[in-house]
Amino acid sequence: MLQKTALFDSLQGKLTGDHVSRSRRSLGDLSNVFLNEEERLRMNPDQHVYEVEMHDSCGEVEGGLFFGVSHVHPGKVGDEYFMTKGHFHQKRNRAEYYWGISGEGLLLLMDEARVCRVEKVFPGSLHFIAGHIAHRLVNTGSSSLVVGACWPSDAGHDYESIQKDGFSIRVMEKNGEPVFVKQ
Numbered sequence: 001m002l003q004k005t006a007l008f009d010s011l012q013g014k015l016t017g018d019h020v021s022r023s024r025r026s027l028g029d030l031s032n033v034f035l036n037e038e039e040r041l042r043m044n045p046d047q048h049v050y051e052v053e054m055h056d057s058c059g060e061v062e063g064g065l066f067f068g069v070s071h072v073h074p075g076k077v078g079d080e081y082f083m084t085k086g087h088f089h090q091k092r093n094r095a096e097y098y099w100g101i102s103g104e105g106l107l108l109l110m111d112e113a114r115v116c117r118v119e120k121v122f123p124g125s126l127h128f129i130a131g132h133i134a135h136r137l138v139n140t141g142s143s144s145l146v147v148g149a150c151w152p153s154d155a156g157h158d159y160e161s162i163q164k165d166g167f168s169i170r171v172m173e174k175n176g177e178p179v180f181v182k183q
């Protein structure tokens with residue numbers, strides 16, 4: 001029997017159809033994420049920072065997979081580029097793939113000893129995120145950074161450790177260019 005399907009527009013990164021849900025983070029949801037908290041509080045709390053579209057056809061089961069697309073909008077809080085909250089997976093050994101669809105940005109990768117690596121994200125770039133590695137997307141461009149992702153559906157998210165200690169580097173704009181600032 002023919003089943004309903006979801007649609008993935010691989011050029012625009014648009015995910016629609018069956019089993020697709022959307023979530024959004026606005027500036028008001030992102031307390032203590034950016035360095036300049038005073039500036040964030042001065043900005044419009046309803047300003048959208050990123051959206052995630054997710055295809056969930058199996059639920060959070062061992063052996064399952066989720067497929068998603070993140071859209072990080074262009075913008076800054078003070079000199080710091082818009083970015084995702086970032087997380088370790090709750091089940092630490094769960095890995096993930098990211099791939100760049102449109103826009104330009106950076107993927108921050110941090111191990112549990114807080115050692116950070118950075119990969120450039122651009123249309124066609126492919127990123128393997130091993131288990132035990134925290135990951136955060138930063139939009140350094142002037143259009144939305146759109147990134148595909150596929151990960152084990154039982155991975156879960158641990159936001160608390162990032163909320164508490166942050167990443168060990170931040171990406172700020174200086175003279176129109178991204179620079180890395182150690183924390």
Ligand code: 6PG
Pocket residue numbers: 052068070084085086087096135136137149151155157
């Ligand atoms: C995941 C993926 C990805 C991520 C989004 C938003 O494990 O679910 O890494 O879908 O959730 O890019 O980033 P945050 O979850 O850090 O807000």
Ligand code: NI
Pocket residue numbers: 087089096135151
């Ligand atoms: Ni993840």
